[in-house]
Amino acid sequence: MQASFMKRALELAQNPSTTCLPNPRVGAVIVFENKIVSEGFHAGPGQAHAEVMAIRAAESKGFKNFSDSQIYITLEPCSHLKKRTPPCAPLLVEKAFQKVIVASLDPNPQVSGSGIKLLKSHHIDVELGLLKEQAESLNQDFIKNQLRAMPYITLKVAMSFDGCMADDFGKSQWITGPEARQLTQELRARADSLGVGSQTFDRDNPRLNLRLENLTESRRVIVFGSPKRNLKKSKASAANGMENIISLKSVKSLKQQLKTLYLKNGVCHLLVEGGPRLAQSFLKAGLVDELVLAYGSGFMMGQGKYWIGKESKPTHLKKIQKFTPEEVKLVGGNILARGRLNVYRSC
Amino acid sequence: MQASFMKRALELAQNPSTTCLPNPRVGAVIVFENKIVSEGFHAGPGQAHAEVMAIRAAESKGFKNFSDSQIYITLEPCSHLKKRTPPCAPLLVEKAFQKVIVASLDPNPQVSGSGIKLLKSHHIDVELGLLKEQAESLNQDFIKNQLRAMPYITLKVAMSFDGCMADDFGKSQWITGPEARQLTQELRARADSLGVGSQTFDRDNPRLNLRLENLTESRRVIVFGSPKRNLKKSKASAANGMENIISLKSVKSLKQQLKTLYLKNGVCHLLVEGGPRLAQSFLKAGLVDELVLAYGSGFMMGQGKYWIGKESKPTHLKKIQKFTPEEVKLVGGNILARGRLNVYRSC
Numbered sequence: 001m002q003a004s005f006m007k008r009a010l011e012l013a014q015n016p017s018t019t020c021l022p023n024p025r026v027g028a029v030i031v032f033e034n035k036i037v038s039e040g041f042h043a044g045p046g047q048a049h050a051e052v053m054a055i056r057a058a059e060s061k062g063f064k065n066f067s068d069s070q071i072y073i074t075l076e077p078c079s080h081l082k083k084r085t086p087p088c089a090p091l092l093v094e095k096a097f098q099k100v101i102v103a104s105l106d107p108n109p110q111v112s113g114s115g116i117k118l119l120k121s122h123h124i125d126v127e128l129g130l131l132k133e134q135a136e137s138l139n140q141d142f143i144k145n146q147l148r149a150m151p152y153i154t155l156k157v158a159m160s161f162d163g164c165m166a167d168d169f170g171k172s173q174w175i176t177g178p179e180a181r182q183l184t185q186e187l188r189a190r191a192d193s194l195g196v197g198s199q200t201f202d203r204d205n206p207r208l209n210l211r212l213e214n215l216t217e218s219r220r221v222i223v224f225g226s227p228k229r230n231l232k233k234s235k236a237s238a239a240n241g242m243e244n245i246i247s248l249k250s251v252k253s254l255k256q257q258l259k260t261l262y263l264k265n266g267v268c269h270l271l272v273e274g275g276p277r278l279a280q281s282f283l284k285a286g287l288v289d290e291l292v293l294a295y296g297s298g299f300m301m302g303q304g305k306y307w308i309g310k311e312s313k314p315t316h317l318k319k320i321q322k323f324t325p326e327e328v329k330l331v332g333g334n335i336l337a338r339g340r341l342n343v344y345r346s347c
Numbered sequence: 348m349q350a351s352f353m354k355r356a357l358e359l360a361q362n363p364s365t366t367c368l369p370n371p372r373v374g375a376v377i378v379f380e381n382k383i384v385s386e387g388f389h390a391g392p393g394q395a396h397a398e399v400m401a402i403r404a405a406e407s408k409g410f411k412n413f414s415d416s417q418i419y420i421t422l423e424p425c426s427h428l429k430k431r432t433p434p435c436a437p438l439l440v441e442k443a444f445q446k447v448i449v450a451s452l453d454p455n456p457q458v459s460g461s462g463i464k465l466l467k468s469h470h471i472d473v474e475l476g477l478l479k480e481q482a483e484s485l486n487q488d489f490i491k492n493q494l495r496a497m498p499y500i501t502l503k504v505a506m507s508f509d510g511c512m513a514d515d516f517g518k519s520q521w522i523t524g525p526e527a528r529q530l531t532q533e534l535r536a537r538a539d540s541l542g543v544g545s546q547t548f549d550r551d552n553p554r555l556n557l558r559l560e561n562l563t564e565s566r567r568v569i570v571f572g573s574p575k576r577n578l579k580k581s582k583a584s585a586a587n588g589m590e591n592i593i594s595l596k597s598v599k600s601l602k603q604q605l606k607t608l609y610l611k612n613g614v615c616h617l618l619v620e621g622g623p624r625l626a627q628s629f630l631k632a633g634l635v636d637e638l639v640l641a642y643g644s645g646f647m648m649g650q651g652k653y654w655i656g657k658e659s660k661p662t663h664l665k666k667i668q669k670f671t672p673e674e675v676k677l678v679g680g681n682i683l684a685r686g687r688l689n690v691y692r693s694c
Contacts, residue, residue: 161640161670162654163510168661175664283646293508295684298669299630301656307509309648314515317522322645323508324680333671335684337642 005029005036005072006103006131012041012050013074013138018189018210018217019044021268024075024142026050030058032069037061051077051088055095066095074135076106076128079115089115092124099125103135107146107346136346141190141269143344144289150255151262151270153287156187157279157308158294161335165276166306170203172274176296179332184273185212187292188219191271193261197278198225198247201236205229208273209239220267223247224278254285276308283321284312289342291323296334352376352383352419353450353478359388359397360421360485365536365557365564366391368615371422371489373397377405379416384408398424398435402442413442421482423453423475426462436462439471446472450482454493454693483693488537488616490691491636497602498609498617500634503534504626504655505641508682512623513653517550519622523643526679531620532559534639535566538618540608544625545572545594548583552576555620556586567614570594571625601632623655630668631659636689638670643681 012027026042028050038061040053048056051073058066077088077100092100100119105128106112119126136143141152158176159165166172174181188194188210196208201223210217218240223231226249231237237245246265251257261267272282282288304310325337359374373389375397385408387400395403398420405413424435424447439447447466452475453459466473483490488499505523506512513519521528535541535557543555548570557564565587570578578584578592593612598604608614619629629635651657672684 159510160667161510162656163506163508164656167664167667169663171664173664280648284648297664298667299655300662300664300667301627301631301659302661304651304654304656305661307651307654308646309509309511309651312648314649314652315647316516317514317518317520317644317647320507320514320645320647325677325682328675328677328682330672330675330684335672335675335682337682 002101003131005031005070006074006101008036008039009050009072009074010103010131010134010138012039015041016043017212017215019192019269021141021192022145022266024139026073026075028054028074029072030054030066030069031072032063032065037063037069049078049088050074051092055091066097068098070099070101071097072101072130074103074138076102076104076112076115077119078106078111079118080111089118092119093122097124099127101127101130103130104132104346107139107143107344109147112347136344140289140340140344143346144342145262145268147344149262150259151193151267152289153258153270153272153282154187154191154290154292155272155279155282155288156184156292156294157274158296159308160297160300161295162299162301163308164300164302164304164306165274165279165308167300168302168305170306172306173204174296176294176334177332180294180296180334180336183292183294183331183336185210187271191219191269193220193222193267193270195222195224195270195272195278197275198223198227199277200273200275201227201234202229205235206273207239208236218244220244220246220265222261222267222270224281225250254281254287258287276306276310279308280312283308286321286341290340291338293325293337294334349448350478352378352417353421353448355383355386356397356419356421357450357478357481357485359386362388363390364559364562366539366616368488368539369492369613371486373420373422375401375421376419377401377413377416378419379410379412384410384416396425396435397421398439402438413444415445417446417448418444419448419477421450421485423449423451423459423462424466425453425458426465427458436465439466440469444471446474448474448477450477451479451693454486454490454691456494459694479693483691487636487687487691490693491689492609492615494691496609497606498540498614499636500605500617500619500629501534501538501637501639502619502626502629502635503531503639503641504621505643506655507644507647508642509646509648510655511647511649511651511653512621512626512655514647515649515652517653519653520551521643523641523681524679527641527643527681527683530639530641530678530683532557534618538566538616540567540569540614540617542569542571542617542619542625544622545570545574546624547620547622548574548581549576552582553620554586555583565591567591567593567612569608569614569617571628572597601628601634605634623653623657626655627659630655633668633688637687638685640672640684641681
C-alpha cells in the first residue's frame, strides 16, 4: 500500500511535459487514514515545490489534520534558502506531519541529508528509500549535474539497418519514419539543450527547437565545430533566438568544454543529435550517459561515408565501446532501442 | 470454435523440431461432437502424413465414427501418387468424413485444388481458407519451392550496433552473446542447407551443423567463392560429411546458381550465415526472403572493413534495399529483429 502511494508520487513527478531543469522532477502525495487527500508536483523553476502544491491543495479543501497524515515525496525536501521558493522541510515541520516518506536523498553532496535531519530533529518520523531506484531514474540528469557539475548527455543516432547515418551523398532525410521521428521531439522535451555537428548544421539547416503537438519551445543549441552557415540567418536562430545559439570550436578536451557549458551556460541536459563525427567524439570520449538508437529504411551499402566510425583507427572487438540496450521496440517499422551507459545514484 | 481446432492443427504442424523439407509442415485434428478425438502431424520425408497419423490414432482408440466427424487439416490433402506414402484424399473419402476443413491449398500449380476436387466429387463437404495466412506462414519455404522452383533464402546478419560484421582485423567471435547465438541453431533447424562465404569459411573454419540441446544433425553446406582451406580437412566436412559440402565459384547470376542448387541438389531452404560480401550479394540481387538481424557488443568504429556494403557503389537513400522488421526483441542484451522481404501465397 505504501509503495502504491509512492508510485503515485512518481507518476505525478512526470506530469510536466517538458524538462524541469535545472530543477529535479518531484511528486508528492498526502495520505490520511490510508486515502489520498491531495497531490502535488513540481512544474519547473519559479513554480511551487511538490510538497507545497500538495499542502495547498489539501488546505483549499479545508483539510487541516496534517499531524495524523503522512506525506510521500519522491525527493528529500529542501532545507536550504538559495531558492526562489521557501524551503519545504521547515514547512513540513510547521504542519507537523505524522510521518514523511522519502524515496531518494537530495544528490547535492553539500545539502544531502540535511532536510531529513531537520525533520528528525523535530521528532518527525522519517522513512527513506521507498522506490529509491525509480525515483533516481526520473532525475538522472539532475543527479549527474549535482554530483559531477556536468551536463547529462543523451546521444541519439538514427541509422540504416547497416549502421549508416546518411547515404554517400550526405542525405539523411529521412532514414526513420514519422513515428520514430516523433521520438526525437520527446527526447528534446526532456533536454534543455541540443547539440549538433557543424557539418550537419551546414547541410541540413535544422530548426532544433521543441515541436510537440500543442507546444513549441525554444532550446539552447550548441553547434560543435566551425559552421560555414551564418548563425544569425540559420533556421535554428529563427526558431530559438540568436541568444540561444552557441558555437563551439573543436578543442582537445570535449569533457572540459561540457563542464564549461554547465557552469557558464547552465546546460543541464544535452541531447546530441548528429552527425556521425560528433557521435563518434562523444562515444570515444566515454561521455554518453544515455543512448537512443533508431534503425530504419534498409541497407544503405555504398561506401559508408557517414558511418559513425569512419574517421577512427581500427579497434579490436574486445576493446570497442560496449553498449547494452535496456529496451527495444518496433515503431512504424523502425527499431528503437534505448540504454544507459552510466547510472547515477543520489548517495 | 472451428478456428480453435485449426489453431491446434497449426500447433501440431510445428511439432517437428527440425525441418520437414522437402515436405511441408502439416497438422491434422479429428473432431467428433465438438471434441478432439485424435491428432496428427507430419514429421518429415518417409513419415506418415498428418491425416494418416490422426486417423490411425483414432482407430487405435477403437473410434470408428468418421462419417459423423470433421477433420481439420492445415494443408490440402494430397491426391497424387508420386510420394512414398499413399495419397490422403482417397483415404478421407474411404473414411467418409462428414466434413473436411482445409486451411490452405497445395501450392504446387500442377496439383493445387485436385485434393479438394476429389473430396467434393465424392460429396464430402469441404471448407477452404480457415486461418489460411497462418498456414501459409508455416510453409513459406515449401510454397516458394513449389511456385518458383528455387530455394527459400534466410539471411542472418550479426553486427555491432554500428553495423559491422567483424572488427578491422576480421574478428567476429563474438559480436553477439550466447543467448542470441542460440537463435542461429534455431534458424539452422528450420533450414536444410547453410551458405557461407569463402573468406568466412577460411578464417573461422566453422562447423556449420545443427547443434540443439539434445540433437546434432548434419546440414548441406554451400561455400560461395573460392576457399583456400582444404574442404576435406575442414570442420564443416568433419561435422556434416564431405558429401554434404558443395563449393560454388562466384558466377554472374547468383539466381541461376540457386535454381540449380534446388533442382540438382535439392536445396530447399538456404540459411546464409556470412560474411559481409555474401550478405551484400544476396541483398543486392533481391534474393533474400527472410532477414534476421542481430545487433550486439557495442560500437565497432574503426575503418569498417567488414561493413556489409564496403564493396558496393554509392547508393541514394531513396534507392536503397528497403527492409521493415516484423518483430524485435532483446535477448541477453542483444537486439534481435526479423522480417520478410517476400511473402508467398499458395494461390
